[in-house]
Amino acid sequence: MSQDETPVVNCPTCGKSVLWNESSRYRPFCSDRCKLIDLGEWAAEEKVIQGSQLLSDRDEWSEGSSKD
């Protein structure tokens, strides 16, 4: 039953469980995104902050005006 004993690791970036097999091509990371974040954390952080500010700004405008 060795097929059922796939080791599981935790993604260093987000802590999500990652199966240690060929289907997890970015292991030990859960995704390409987490891998990139870990490799260039300072750059990724900057992008996320700038991007989310723009997005949340738009959301507040559209949702607030339609529901109020």
Ligand SMILES: [Zn+2]
């Ligand atoms: Zn992850």
